[in-house]
Amino acid sequence: MKRLSQDRMPIYDALQRFKQMRVVPFDVPGHKHGRGNPELTEFLGEKCVSVDVNSMKPLDNLVHPVSVIKEAEELAAEAFHAAHAFFMVNGTTSAVQAMVLSACKKGDKIIMPRNVHRSVINALVLCGAEPVYVNPDVNIDLGISLGMSLKQVEKAITENPDAVAVFVNNPTYYGVCSDLRSIVKLAHAHGMLVLVDEAHGTHFYFGKNMPITAMDAEADMAAVSMHKSGGSLTQSSLLLIGSAMNEGYVRQIINLTQTTSGSYLLLSSLDISRRNLALRGEEIFEHVSELAQYARDEINAIGGFYAFSKEIINGDSVFDFDVTKLSIHTLDVGLAGVEVYDILRDEYDIQIEFGDIGNILAYISLGDRKRDIERLVGALSEIRRLYQRDKAGMLTQEYISPQVVTTPQYAFYAEKESLPLDETEGRVCSEFVMCYPPGIPILAPGERVTKDILRYIKYAKEKGCSLTGPEDIEIKRLNVLKGV
Structure with missing residues (x-):
C-alpha cells in the first residue's frame, strides 16, 4: 500500500x-x-x-466527508496506525461516547474499570448498557487507583461471557498503563471488542520507548485527545478504529451526537498538529521526556514531595508507566494535592492540571521549557518550607469501591427525591458527584451512598476540590431514588 x-x-x-x-x-x-x-x-x-x-463544497463537510476532510482523516489514520480516524470537535468526551454507543445497545454488558471518566458512564445513561466493574488495584502508599489487572479482567470475562466489550483506561491520569496487549488478546478470544480511552496517550504514537498504543495492541477503538499532548486546540480530538469495525456505522453513531457545524478552527488544528507530530514527534517527545525526568529529579531532591515514575511498575496493574506524566504525591508535606494546586495558582501564578486528595499532576508537553520547570520546582520548594505541617488526620485514599445497585440509565431517569447530604447514607444516588478535573465520579447514578463516600465528599469540599455533577451546585443536597 x-x-x-x-x-x-x-x-x-x-x-x-x-x-x-x-x-x-x-x-x-x-x-x-x-x-x-x-x-x-x-x-x-x-x-x-x-x-x-x-461547511461548503470546497471545504468539505465533517458529517459526510468526501474531499479535504476525508484526506486529512486518512493522513491521521496512517500516522496513528489505524484503519480509520475520525476528526472529533465535541472533545474526547464525544469520541469516548461514540465508542460505547458503537459497541453497546440497551441491556448489553460492558466490562470496565470503575475509575473511568464520566463520559463513559454518560454513554451508559444514553444507551442503557450495563457496566460490569473491575475495581482497580490501589497503590496504598500513593493512594491512587492503578490499571486493570489481567486476572481481574479474566475473572470478569469468565463470569460475564455475554459481555460485548472491555473498556480500558490507558494511560490513567497519573500515567499508569495496563497490560493492554494481553487484555486485547483475552477479550478477542472471547468475542469481545476492546475500547481504549487513550485521551492522555497521543504521544505514545510518536515518542520512542513509550508504552504500547491501542492501535498497535490491536484494540478495536481508541479515543485520543490531540489537544492534550498533541498540541491541537482545546476540544479537538480523534476517534481511531481498527479494521474489524464498520467505518460507516461508526460515522452514523458519531453523527447522533456531534455537531453538524464542525469548527474549521478545530479541524485545521487537528490537521496541522498531526503533521507536526508525524514529522517531528520523536524529537519533540524525547525532549518532553527529558524535561519530565529533570523535574522529577529536582522535586524528589526537595524532600517531602514524591514525583513517581517507572519504579511503581509491578508487571500487572502497573504494566508500564508514561514517563512524560509529572505526577507528584503531596501528603508527606501535610498538604492535600488540591491545596498545593491552589497555592501554586494563587501564590505563584502556576496553573497545573489538577490536584486531588493526595497528588498533583503537572502536565509536561511540547510547549514547555526548562525555565518553566525550574519555576515549578522553586515554588514547590518554597511551599514545603512555608506550608509543611503534620499529615495526621488526612485522607489518603483516592478511590472508593462502589456499591452498584442498578444501571446508570435506570437510576438517572427514575423517580427521585432531593435530600440533605447527611440524610442520603444508604440511599441510591441518581446523579453524578465528581472532582473536576479529573472528572472520575465519586458517585455515579445507580450506586449506593455510603459513610465513606459522604466523608470523602465533605473532605474534598473542605480542601477546596472543585466538585461537579449534582443538580445542587453547592453539593448540600443529593438526588436519590425515591423509596430506595
Missing part, C-alpha cells in the same frame, strides 16, 4: 485557497469573517476569525 505524504495539510490548504477567493458570505456564521464583531476580531485576530466558516 502506498504511503501518504505526512507533509500535507489538506484542510489548512483548503482554507488558504478559500481566503484567496475573496468570497462574499451570505451564510453563517453571522460575524461574516469578523466584520460584524470588531471586539471579537480584535481579541482573536483577523487571521483566526476569517477562517471561522461554515
Whole structure:
C-alpha cells in the first residue's frame, strides 16, 4: 500500500485557497469573517476569525466527508496506525461516547474499570448498557487507583461471557498503563471488542520507548485527545478504529451526537498538529521526556514531595508507566494535592492540571521549557518550607469501591427525591458527584451512598476540590431514588 505524504495539510490548504477567493458570505456564521464583531476580531485576530466558516463544497463537510476532510482523516489514520480516524470537535468526551454507543445497545454488558471518566458512564445513561466493574488495584502508599489487572479482567470475562466489550483506561491520569496487549488478546478470544480511552496517550504514537498504543495492541477503538499532548486546540480530538469495525456505522453513531457545524478552527488544528507530530514527534517527545525526568529529579531532591515514575511498575496493574506524566504525591508535606494546586495558582501564578486528595499532576508537553520547570520546582520548594505541617488526620485514599445497585440509565431517569447530604447514607444516588478535573465520579447514578463516600465528599469540599455533577451546585443536597 502506498504511503501518504505526512507533509500535507489538506484542510489548512483548503482554507488558504478559500481566503484567496475573496468570497462574499451570505451564510453563517453571522460575524461574516469578523466584520460584524470588531471586539471579537480584535481579541482573536483577523487571521483566526476569517477562517471561522461554515461547511461548503470546497471545504468539505465533517458529517459526510468526501474531499479535504476525508484526506486529512486518512493522513491521521496512517500516522496513528489505524484503519480509520475520525476528526472529533465535541472533545474526547464525544469520541469516548461514540465508542460505547458503537459497541453497546440497551441491556448489553460492558466490562470496565470503575475509575473511568464520566463520559463513559454518560454513554451508559444514553444507551442503557450495563457496566460490569473491575475495581482497580490501589497503590496504598500513593493512594491512587492503578490499571486493570489481567486476572481481574479474566475473572470478569469468565463470569460475564455475554459481555460485548472491555473498556480500558490507558494511560490513567497519573500515567499508569495496563497490560493492554494481553487484555486485547483475552477479550478477542472471547468475542469481545476492546475500547481504549487513550485521551492522555497521543504521544505514545510518536515518542520512542513509550508504552504500547491501542492501535498497535490491536484494540478495536481508541479515543485520543490531540489537544492534550498533541498540541491541537482545546476540544479537538480523534476517534481511531481498527479494521474489524464498520467505518460507516461508526460515522452514523458519531453523527447522533456531534455537531453538524464542525469548527474549521478545530479541524485545521487537528490537521496541522498531526503533521507536526508525524514529522517531528520523536524529537519533540524525547525532549518532553527529558524535561519530565529533570523535574522529577529536582522535586524528589526537595524532600517531602514524591514525583513517581517507572519504579511503581509491578508487571500487572502497573504494566508500564508514561514517563512524560509529572505526577507528584503531596501528603508527606501535610498538604492535600488540591491545596498545593491552589497555592501554586494563587501564590505563584502556576496553573497545573489538577490536584486531588493526595497528588498533583503537572502536565509536561511540547510547549514547555526548562525555565518553566525550574519555576515549578522553586515554588514547590518554597511551599514545603512555608506550608509543611503534620499529615495526621488526612485522607489518603483516592478511590472508593462502589456499591452498584442498578444501571446508570435506570437510576438517572427514575423517580427521585432531593435530600440533605447527611440524610442520603444508604440511599441510591441518581446523579453524578465528581472532582473536576479529573472528572472520575465519586458517585455515579445507580450506586449506593455510603459513610465513606459522604466523608470523602465533605473532605474534598473542605480542601477546596472543585466538585461537579449534582443538580445542587453547592453539593448540600443529593438526588436519590425515591423509596430506595
